[in-house]
Amino acid sequence: MGENVQVKWTRAFQHLETLATACDEMRGLPLPVTQLWVFGQFLESPADLDSVHVALAVDLPEVPWLSAPAGASHWANATRMARNPFTPVWRSARAPIWNHFVVRPALVWDASEGVLSDALTAIRDEKADRVRIAAPGTEELRARLDDELAISLAAMRSRVSAYSEKRWSPGKLEPVADDLHAVTSGYLDILDARR
Structure with missing residues (x-):
């Protein structure tokens, strides 16, 4: 996506659904992605936006903040995440997904449960608060x-x-x-x- 290009919220939602499905299909890739979370402006209102913020949990002991683990760019290309309006952050599945930037995310895909259609439905119906995690103290x-x-x-x-x-x-x-x-x-x- 080019700079200052806005994407319609409904189109961004379709991209998110597609990415959740791609996560399910890409379980065999070497980078062990275990969860896909969405957070930020996308969950706040159905307005046009620059990109959808997503957090990807990987089964690694540590993932330093704002870094990408080995294989992340290949995974992003294989799932087409790199070609769509996403701003990803990579997180360790062995620690909380949230921090000062990843605030009250909603889980939309999990390796053990697959695509969480109830969460996606709640987000589509503008009821994301029902599926977002609570903010930490x-x-x-x-x-x-x-x-x-x-x-x-x-x-x-x-x-x-x-x-x-x-x-x-x-x-x-x-x-x-x-x-x-x-x-x-x-x-x-x-x-x-x-x-």
Whole structure:
């Protein structure tokens, strides 16, 4: 999607349904996606929007905030998520899906249950509040941000080391630099959210 291109809410909903179905069909891909959540403006009102915010839970111990696990771009292409109006964030299935940015999401697909048609129906009927999770309390959110900050700091240190090793070696530096940029951006975002 180009910049400043709005998508009709009903079309965005169709894209979400298609992505939920694609999640079900792509269970065999190497990246173990276990859940698809939707959040943000899309759940607030049926207005035109730039993109649909989705959170993808993957069966990995940790996914630093604003980074993408190995295989994420291939998964996004295979499911056509990359070609449609989605803004994805990748999350570990072993931690809460929510944080300061992923606020009151609604689960629309789960690896064990498949497409959650009741949730999609509630969203389509403008009754998303029925299927959204409750917002965490202040202390719970603070603890979550502390955990994410520690994960992001460890990832940033690891990526700095990888960048230093690769910097003067043969081969492309861009993938290593992009990864370092993503985890650093995530770390700074969480640091700002904790203030």
